[in-house]
Amino acid sequence: MHPYVPASLPLTNLDLARLLPKIGPANAALARYDGLLQSVVNPAVMLSPLTQREAVLSSKIEGTQATVDEVLEFEAGMHFDAEKTKDIQEVVNYRKTLTLATEEVAHRPISLGLLRQMHAVLMDGVRGANKTPGEFRREQNWIGSAGCRIEQASFVPPSSLQLLDHLQAWEAYLADNDADVLLQCAVVHAQFELIHPFKDGNGRIGRLLIPLFLHQKGALASPMFYLSDYLEGHREAYYAHLQAISRDGDWSGWIAFFLDAVTQQALNNTGRVRAMMSLYADMKRRITELTRSQHAMAVLDALFDRPIFQSGDFVQRSGIPKQSALPFLRTLRDAGVLQVLRESSGRRSAVLAFRDLLNCAEGREIL
Incomplete structure (x- = not known):
């Protein structure tokens, strides 16, 4: 299997007839959620449990087994066995990374440098700490069953020799404006996952980028819109749509899935925030x-x-x-x-x- 060659951005030949009916409802649902968010006097405090929940669910997608109450109990000084403690520490690192990134995007745009900062915090002292935290990979990696050879891989990311070129093109697209902010966000997330620039932690960094990007583009007053709840509940479809991009070039299928995710999660988040x-x-x-x-x-x-x-x-x-x-x-x-x-x-x-x-x-x- 040859390394994947990322599509040039912005994308062309999207199935707009399929996407346009989804773009409006997704933007409307997100705008209603953002309006509610702006009415919260101190969202960082009042909605802190949502941040905890996001850290747990995004980590769970990668196989980490820890619950919100276990993480909070651990931080309150209660003890767990060694394996559970490793899982909990990954969730704690995710939340630290989100806090760091939120503080940083308040005064500077998302950049490759910020990605490296985020990755260093995410991987600090946890599984994968030996996989060059804070550094883009310098060798070929691949995705597949444990211990498989590259010939047996389900996906081979771009060659490390062209990695920086692909990342710089992605960074330029992120700073530009596409036809719609949610369509662009879907592309930003998927392209990052397909480039797979780190040895480990790509999924979690990619999901962190979603609220950060929407905040940077002005679609959210604060970066407190988390999709991991929906993506965890539709994990097989999530990975299948990403794989369909690399296998078939099906960007429209992925973007349609992402827009549905935003619509449903915005509705769910709205109800949760109102209850809180x-x-x-x-x-x-x-x-x-x-x-x-x-x-x-x-x-x-x-x-x-x-x-x-x-x-x-x-x-x-x-x-x-x-x-x-x-x-x-x-x-x-x-x-x-x-x-x-x-x-x-x-x-x-x-x-x-x-x-x-x-x-x-x-x-x-x-x-």
Whole structure:
């Protein structure tokens, strides 16, 4: 099998009759979601569970087995076996990478340099840490069953000798404007995956690019639109459409799939954000009534930012004096707002959970 040669961008000969009926609804659904997002006073705090969920689901597509509550419990100081800890650390790295990239695109465009920065954080100290984190590959790689030879591969990415040329062409396309921002986003993601510039971690970096690109192009006020929920639920179709590009040149099939994904995920995200906003408003009233304190909002924001936590960590993150913070936690425990996952013992702090938020973010009971 010969290395894949990426298509020149922008694409020509797309099946516009197939795509046009999907472009309008996808853009409309994304615009409604973005309008809702802009009404959130502090999205980075209030919608923090969505970022946690994205990190878990994008990592799950690559085979990582860790849940949102396990990641939060790990960060709160609870212990897991060695293999589970490796999975959790990959999710933690994904979230760190998303945070870094979000901060960076606020003042500079997406670039090959930023990709290398993101990759270095993503692969730091986890499986694949020996695969040149932060560096584009300098040798041929291929995709297939474990241990297969290149002749048995299901896909062979472009030759490393032409890799930089392909990446620079992709970077130039990313900075330009195509006929439609969502169509362009679909192409940006797929072309990156097909170029496969890193030895490992390409799928996760490629999915991180979706909200970053939409934010850079002005389609999102903040990069908080995550597709991994849909892509995980349609994993076979996701990979099949990407493979159809390399095998048959079927870009229209991939773009149609991507537009459907955006439409459905925007609707799902809208419902999830509204539920979390409603919970925030309800808890604002309840915590104010329970604590009767000027610190009620600081308590609420700390709970939304980290819904599983050690009591000692809560004091530090909330900024509330210890003599006030710990009684607040006892009040919320007694009222059933917080649940105990681990009781305090000696110098070891208790681990508490804000179960309603976790269940709201997941759309089901996980605690």
